[in-house]
Amino acid sequence: MKVVEVNDLRKSYGNFKALKGITFEIQKGEIFGLIGPNGAGKTTTLRIICTLLKPDAGTVKVFGYDLLKEPQEIRKVISYLPEDAGAYKELTGLEYLKFIAKFFARDEKDFQQIVEKGVQLSDLSDRLKTKVSTYSKGMTRRLLIARALMISPKLAVLDEPTSGLDVLSAREVRNKIKEFVKNGGTVLLSSHNMLEVEFLCDRVALINNGEIVKSGTPTSLKEEFGVSNVEEVFTEVIRCSGTC
Amino acid sequence: MFWNLLKKELREVLTVSSFIVVIVISFVYALIGKTVGNIETEVLKKPMVAVVNFDKENLGTIFEQSIANFVQIIYSGQNLQEGLKNLQQNGGTALLLIDQDFTNSIKSNEKGKIKVFWLLKGLGLADTISSSVFEKLFENVENQIRMVLMNQHGIEDPHFVLDPIEKVDATFFNQRTFEGLSPSQLLNITSSQNTMTSVVMMMLIIMAGSTVIASMGLEKENKTLETLMTMPVKRSYIVFSKILAATISGLVMAGIYMVGFNFYMKSFTFSSAASLGISLGTLDYILVGVSLFSALLCGIGMSMFLGVISKDFKSAQTMTFPLTALAIFSMLITMFKDFSSLSLPLKVVIFAIPFTHPMLSIRNLLFGKSSFVVYGCIYNVILGITLIILITKIFNSDRLITGVSFGRLKKLGFFGNSKLQGPGV
Ligand SMILES: Nc1ncnc2c1ncn2[C@@H]1O[C@H](COP(=O)(O)OP(=O)(O)O)[C@@H](O)[C@H]1O
Numbered sequence: 001m002k003v004v005e006v007n008d009l010r011k012s013y014g015n016f017k018a019l020k021g022i023t024f025e026i027q028k029g030e031i032f033g034l035i036g037p038n039g040a041g042k043t044t045t046l047r048i049i050c051t052l053l054k055p056d057a058g059t060v061k062v063f064g065y066d067l068l069k070e071p072q073e074i075r076k077v078i079s080y081l082p083e084d085a086g087a088y089k090e091l092t093g094l095e096y097l098k099f100i101a102k103f104f105a106r107d108e109k110d111f112q113q114i115v116e117k118g119v120q121l122s123d124l125s126d127r128l129k130t131k132v133s134t135y136s137k138g139m140t141r142r143l144l145i146a147r148a149l150m151i152s153p154k155l156a157v158l159d160e161p162t163s164g165l166d167v168l169s170a171r172e173v174r175n176k177i178k179e180f181v182k183n184g185g186t187v188l189l190s191s192h193n194m195l196e197v198e199f200l201c202d203r204v205a206l207i208n209n210g211e212i213v214k215s216g217t218p219t220s221l222k223e224e225f226g227v228s229n230v231e232e233v234f235t236e237v238i239r240c241s242g243t244c
Numbered sequence: 245m246f247w248n249l250l251k252k253e254l255r256e257v258l259t260v261s262s263f264i265v266v267i268v269i270s271f272v273y274a275l276i277g278k279t280v281g282n283i284e285t286e287v288l289k290k291p292m293v294a295v296v297n298f299d300k301e302n303l304g305t306i307f308e309q310s311i312a313n314f315v316q317i318i319y320s321g322q323n324l325q326e327g328l329k330n331l332q333q334n335g336g337t338a339l340l341l342i343d344q345d346f347t348n349s350i351k352s353n354e355k356g357k358i359k360v361f362w363l364l365k366g367l368g369l370a371d372t373i374s375s376s377v378f379e380k381l382f383e384n385v386e387n388q389i390r391m392v393l394m395n396q397h398g399i400e401d402p403h404f405v406l407d408p409i410e411k412v413d414a415t416f417f418n419q420r421t422f423e424g425l426s427p428s429q430l431l432n433i434t435s436s437q438n439t440m441t442s443v444v445m446m447m448l449i450i451m452a453g454s455t456v457i458a459s460m461g462l463e464k465e466n467k468t469l470e471t472l473m474t475m476p477v478k479r480s481y482i483v484f485s486k487i488l489a490a491t492i493s494g495l496v497m498a499g500i501y502m503v504g505f506n507f508y509m510k511s512f513t514f515s516s517a518a519s520l521g522i523s524l525g526t527l528d529y530i531l532v533g534v535s536l537f538s539a540l541l542c543g544i545g546m547s548m549f550l551g552v553i554s555k556d557f558k559s560a561q562t563m564t565f566p567l568t569a570l571a572i573f574s575m576l577i578t579m580f581k582d583f584s585s586l587s588l589p590l591k592v593v594i595f596a597i598p599f600t601h602p603m604l605s606i607r608n609l610l611f612g613k614s615s616f617v618v619y620g621c622i623y624n625v626i627l628g629i630t631l632i633i634l635i636t637k638i639f640n641s642d643r644l645i646t647g648v649s650f651g652r653l654k655k656l657g658f659f660g661n662s663k664l665q666g667p668g669v
């Protein structure tokens with residue numbers, strides 16, 4: 001089943017063409033990685049899929065719902081983690097989880113379950129009782145990952161979930177994402193770290209200057225170019241574009 | 245080296261927003277100056293005064309003549325009705341009625357009576373200038389009478405010679421006559437309450453406004469708003485809850501201010517206000533509250549708008565400035581001038597600024613112009629709703645995420661790289 005279908009997506013900021021016709025699909029149960037350098041158009045793509053920006057042209061479907069016609073339906077099944085996001089500074093971590101849970105819980109029991117799951121996912125134990133403003137970057141990210149995944153969304157959209165984190169924290173985040181997919185979720189994430197995606201993603205699309213230059217599984221891409229990692233694949237693709 | 249640094253610092257300091265700030269300030273001052281600036285000419289202008297002299301004897305004539313040295317006499321005669329009509333038509337300051345027994349009373353060592361009918365055009369500080377000027381002049385004239393008395397009588401009864409005239413005031417304002425009150429007394433009675441609403445309103449707008457703008461900036465910086473927008477929540481709820489929360493907290497603050505201010509103002513307030521029929525009833529206070537609420541709603545809507553179009557916390561902070569300037573402008577202008585004494589274009593401007601309505605409300609209610617207050621509330625509510633609709637529109641567009649760029653200004657070369665790196669760099 002196709003979770004996301006993006007077809008010839010275009011978006012400009014003023015005169016600047018940020019997306020120049022992007023096409024890809026995501027299957028259920030996949031971790032799909034949108035990989036590319038800074039400014040490639042990853043955030044723009046994710047924001048459009050999450051109903052934050054309107055596309056100039058092209059179609060986007062999430063679980064069969066059309067982006068422009070039924071954004072409300074899409075919002076019910078996705079969970080978005082913005083790049084470099086924070087939480088409300090005045091709330092404690094626990095209050096923040098409860099605040100989000102209220103929007104999704106069907107009843108009191110459901111609410112308790114969601115919060116309980118969030119508490120577990122965050123791994124913040126006692127620090128959940130202190131204000132978000134006192135959290136380190138790693139702690140904030142853990143809270144936000146927990147927030148994004150605790151509601152068991154059908155699709156989690158994570159914009160650079162590991163960027164700026166130390167090795168251990170990044171690893172922890174990657175494990176949480178894998179865990180989530182194992183339990184039946186689907187993930188669309190972006191990253192400019194081409195090495196981590198090999199470990200994390202089932203399929204990747206390499207994006208550069210608003211265009212997808214290559215896509216496939218990390219293994220097949222490496223084989224195709226005869227190199228040892230995705231970073232080299234990317235370098236090859238960019239070098240070849242135009243000449244080969 | 246130094247120039248290189250200076251160039252970079254200048255580029256940081258001379259931004260579009262800082263120019264906007266300065267332009268707004270100058271505009272505000274220019275406007276206030278233009279409206280209030282004629283204070284000096286008003287002070288120098290001779291007040292226009294009508295004199296009705298019923299006294300045929302010499303002191304009455306002396307009084308009339310000496311007053312003519314200081315003022316412009318617009319009517320001199322024996323007919324009170326005629327005199328009052330003249331006063332109204334010419335927009336004069338006051339009418340002096342010299343009692344028919346003026347000379348006789350003084351000669352028999354009783355005070356001579358002079359009644360002053362004041363014509364008051366408004367209760368702003370600038371509106372009452374001509375009356376205070378005339379009040380001073382009146383004392384000069386009284387001195388002349390004293391001199392005459394001293395010359396004629398010597399100082400047998402210093403007490404009497406020093407205070408020979410009994411002045412009785414009556415003030416016409418807004419189709420009512422306030423017996424026994426001079427304009428400055430009337431101003432005193434009303435200004436304490438009026439100052440309170442003006443100051444409270446200004447503080448509220450500045451405080452609540454900057455809180456909202458800062459909170460929007462923070463939401464953008466932390467992407468919390470972005471997160472909320474991808475969740476199954478109605479966007480109008482997000483907008484409305486934010487505005488309502490800020491308004492409620494504003495009203496709570498207003499309440500606290502008012503209580504504090506009341507204690508402070510108690511010492512200045514005339515207790516006679518009620519007996520003169522110029523005090524507020526429960527309904528009036530409700531109207532003031534509604535007016536305050538609606539203006540606050542507009543102020544918060546405006547700040548929300550400014551917060552929405554700003555990109556991050558820092559640019560949001562500069563956005564508070566136009567709002568602050570507008571609030572201070574409203575306060576000053578309503579303190580100096582009464583609505584009714586403004587020129588038509590200014591009336592339009594003042595009416596259009598939502599904050600002026602609560603600032604003028606007490607004055608208007610005290611003098612029975614409640615319809616003006618009601619219209620103000622209606623206007624504010626309509627403006628507030630329009631703002632909310634506009635903000636919700638922005639929430640549903642890309643603007644919320646991308647902010648409003650000054651790209652077009654950049655292209656025109658108002659600021660930025662093209663200009664500073666001109667030829668030769
Ligand atoms: N609000 C905006 N206004 C103008 N240009 C923008 C805006 N947002 C992003 N861009 C531009 O669009 C391009 C793609 O941005 P983005 O999608 O954020 O890239 P990525 O997430 O891959 O780093 C960049 O060149 C960026 O400068």
Ligand SMILES: [Mg+2]
Pocket residue numbers: 039042043044083
């Ligand atoms: Mg990005």
